[in-house]
Amino acid sequence: MNRTPALRIADLVKRYRTGEEALKGVSLAVAPGEIVGVIGPSGAGKSTLIRCINRLVEPTSGRVFLGDLELTALSGRALRRARRRIGMIFQEFALVERLTVMENVLSGRLGYVSFWQSFTRRFPPADIERAFALLERVGLIEHADKRADALSGGQRQRVGIARALAQEPDLLLIDEPTAALDPKTARQIMRLICEICRERRLPAIINIHDVVLAQQFVERIVGLRAGTIVFDGPIEALDDAALTRIYGEEDWTTVRQRAAAGRAWALDAERLEGFAE
């Protein structure tokens, strides 16, 4: 098996112009097919971290490798070519609201087609076929020609997932995918994302502030606090001490009980699905 990590981050530092240091030398490797949940309090640098990977935010120093390709050394066209290998899913979905669902999914192909093809919306047949297949996979095939802003929150996030997958990415960056969703939809979306990642052996970094949800769906947790990784390990190792290191003092026993209850609740919710929809 190939031992090169899918993603490797070395000594990543991001200092904003305000002087605030969002990342203070973060190093991290993600194995092929691995799903990593990044948890941490608000302002810990989770969003900055994933945006430094595809360079939506310019890191101050440090290096990022996608396979063997050094992302931090790229610019212009080469950077755009690298970006199309990295799918991104956003907190508030970030769909282009006035475009149709299909256009939003096809926008995942922008890095692969010419301006003229995208301007006239004449995408290659293979792209159209893939887009339809993805809409089927996320269960939105009958909404293809609706405007994105006509959909509910959960449906919009499914479009966001389809758009990211349309890129045929080698890596998924997922920023708080469930923060704008109700608890039940949040679980459905997390389940869908993790299922798809496993189907495709797609490595992913998921920023998530809901510890309970993270514990239910991912195997490896990275805890970020004030721009520094303070925990990195399997979900079983995330004990009270680790949570205290990440978030500070809190009654973690109660949180864990809630997590257990949440797991039971999720199972119930699965049974009741269809009834509630």
Add this chain to the structure above:
Amino acid sequence: MTADGRRSWRRPPLIADRRLRWLIYGGGLIYLVLALATLEVNWLRAWEGLGRGWAFVQSFLRPDFASRGPDILNGIIESLTMTVTATVAGMLVSVPIGIGAARNLVARPIYLLCRGIVALARALPEVIVAIFFVAMFGFGPFAGFLTLTFNTIGFVAKLLAEAIENVEHAQVEAIRATGASWAQLLNYAIQPQVMPRLIGLGLYRLDINFRESAVIGIVGAGGIGATLETALDRYEYDTAAAILLVIVGIVTLAESVSSHLRRWVQ
């Protein structure tokens, strides 16, 4: 705390310092009184003018569409032509300049250049621009067309640039993350967000341009304004009244149509 033990609260004043507050308010008031005192109103002249004003008003009660009918019609057609061509030409030029004047899309030198053009086009009032173009190209609707185009650019480019600067950043970020080029970003993330605004601006400008065409006609830039000017010169207040009524009618119509269309594109 007051004597009865209840707490009192008042909204903190805008200017915290009491003396400064009185100085500013008092100073403003004194200035206003002095400024009004310097206006020399000739009440006798105003009294005499009342009669002439009244004649003007009365002529509105019997507007004369017939005796200068063909002139009015020609003037209206000329104005409408000027308006439509200038709006279209102005919009075509405004779009690239507006994009260039959006801070979040272009490099700083281009931004400054386009902002400069916009500032210039906005700083010069219509009538001055019209006089300039009339001096350059002679009397007639071509000068009017150029004037309206120039001012359309100032208006539409500025507001388009503002609309672009206020787009939802998340949508732009998402399209950028797919590896899209700058042109694709414009087409997929910016255009869908600002298109209704742009169409609205175009329709709004169409009815502003028609009204302006009446004003700049007075300084020789053709159209219905020129017809109006001629009628006023000849003291044909009844014809002038007819022209004004036509203008009011068309402006009202244009405004209601454009507001309906704008609501529809939202």
